[in-house]
Amino acid sequence: MAIHIAYCGLNCGGCPAFHAALRLTEAERQVVAEKWNVDFGGSHTVADIDCVGCTHEGRHAPYCESGCEIRKCAVGRAVTTCAECAAYGCESLAGFLAVVPDARANLEARRPA
Ligand code: SF4
Ligand code: SF4
Secondary structure, eight states: OOOOEEEEEGGGGTTTTTTTHHOHHHHHHEEEEEEEHHHHHHHOGGGOOOOTTTTTSSSHHIIIIOOOOHHHHHHHHHHSEEEEEEEOOOOOHHHHHOOHHHHHHHHHHSSSO
């Protein structure tokens, strides 16, 4: 599995949308779109299931492009990930990391010494 750490610490390499247009058939991307509609709501289509990863410029899946407050904040602060942010541990990030221990571990490993 590719490793591409998002601003929040998630590994985009574990996301079905990560470079999906290169990896999956349209039918496989359709299955993901339907699952996301059930799991997260919205009306994802095949075209939505393709993303270059959170910290790269280019196409992103809809939530990560415009819904994620952590990503918006990190882009605005021009940090590499939240681990490098002077406000690391802010309320939004802490609430997320409390329920996603893998993301916490990924960010802790990137904290400056
Ligand atoms: S940024 Fe893209 S690859 Fe990363 S979790 Fe979000 S949708 Fe998936
Ligand atoms: S303020 Fe919080 S959410 Fe924003 S970049 Fe810093 S740690 Fe991440």
